[in-house]
Structure formats: structure tokens, C-alpha cells
Amino acid sequence: QVQLVESGGGLVQPGGSLRLSCVASGFTFSLRFMNWVRLTPGEGLEWVSRINNGGGTTQYSDSVKGRFTVSRDNAKNTLYLEMNSLKPEDTALYYCATGGSSMWPDYEFWGQGAQVTVSL
Numbered sequence: 001q002v003q004l005v006e007s008g009g010g011l012v013q014p015g016g017s018l019r020l021s022c023v024a025s026g027f028t029f030s031l032r033f034m035n036w037v038r039l040t041p042g043e044g045l046e047w048v049s050r051i052n053n054g055g056g057t058t059q060y061s062d063s064v065k066g067r068f069t070v071s072r073d074n075a076k077n078t079l080y081l082e083m084n085s086l087k088p089e090d091t092a093l094y095y096c097a098t099g100g101s102s103m104w105p106d107y108e109f110w111g112q113g114a115q116v117t118v119s120l
Contacts, residue, residue: 001025001026002025002026002027002109003023003024003025003026003111004022004023004024004096004097004098004109004110004111004112005022005023005111005112006020006021006022006094006095006096006111006112006113006114007020007021007022007023007114008020008021008114009094009114009115009116009117010115010116010117011117011118011119012086012116012117012118013086013118013119013120014086014087014088014118014119014120015085015086016086016118017082017083017084017085017086018083018086018116019080019081019082019083020036020080020081020083020094020096020114020116021078021079021080022034022078022079022080022081022096022111023076023077023078024077024078024079024096025077027098027109029074029077030053030074030077031053032053032098033050033051033052033053033098033099033100034050034051034070034072034079034096034097034098034099035047035048035049035050035051035096035097035098035099035102035104035107036048036049036050036068036070036079036081036094036095036096036097037094037095037096037097037104037107038090038092038093038094038095038116039092039093039094039095039113040089040091040092040093045104046061046063046092047061047102047103047104048060048061048063048064048068048081048094049061049064049068049070049081050070050099050101050102051070051071051072051079053074054074055071055072055074058070058071059102063089064083064090067083067084067085067086068081068082068083068084069081069082069084070082079096081094081096083116086116086118087118088118088119089118090116090118091116091117091118091119092115092116093113093114093115093116094113094114094115094116095110095111095112095113095114096110096111097109097110097111
């Protein structure tokens with residue numbers, strides 16, 4: 001069974017940092033582009049970041065560029081999102097998902113999400 005399990009979410013103060021992990025199973029992780037997408041009441045689903053299968057190419061939305069870093073460890077079937085300088089507007093449910101573009105409706109497999117809350 002295909003599974004994407006996010007972890008590492010939680011409550012953090014503005015300006016703080018958090019690292020999300022996404023452990024994949026049930027498919028060939030090393031062949032898939034991976035994405036982070038977040039859900040907020042105000043913005044809905046927003047694409048955050050993407051990394052190619054080998055990990056050498058990354059892309060970010062303007063809202064997180066310079067603050068977030070996506071990476072992966074194919075030997076561990078794990079995707080990461082390092083989030084720094086967190087802002088209250090980063091509060092969201094963060095999903096990892098497979099897909100080769102920034103168009104999240106095209107993504108195949110999704111995790112169940114990790115909640116990130118940025119507040120005092």
C-alpha cells in the first residue's frame with residue numbers, strides 16, 4: 001500500500017524553526033518528484049516546494065523562498081522540509097505529495113498532513 005506519513009509538526013513561536021519529515025513506502029520513492037503543499041482556511045491549498053527525484057533541483061513558492069529548504073534522503077525514503085523564520089501565516093496543515101509540477105491537482109499520492117502552528 002502506498003503510504004506517505006508526515007511528522008515533525010507542532011507549535012512554534014514566530015521566528016522559530018521546525019523540520020517536517022515524510023516517510024514514503026509502497027512505491028519507488030527515488031523515481032518520484034516530491035512536493036510540499038499546505039492547507040490554510042484563508043488560502044486553501046497552496047503549493048510550497050518541490051524537489052526532483054535525485055534531489056539536485058528544488059523550487060519554492062515566493063511566500064517561503066529563502067526561509068524553507070526541501071531535501072530528501074532516497075536511501076531512507078524520506079522527504080524533509082526545514083522551515084526557518086516561521087511566521088504566523090505559515091500556520092497550516094502540511095502535506096507531502098508526489099508530482100512533477102507545481103499543479104497540485106495533478107499529484108498522485110498524498111500524506112495525511114502535519115499540523116504546523118506558529119503563534120506566541
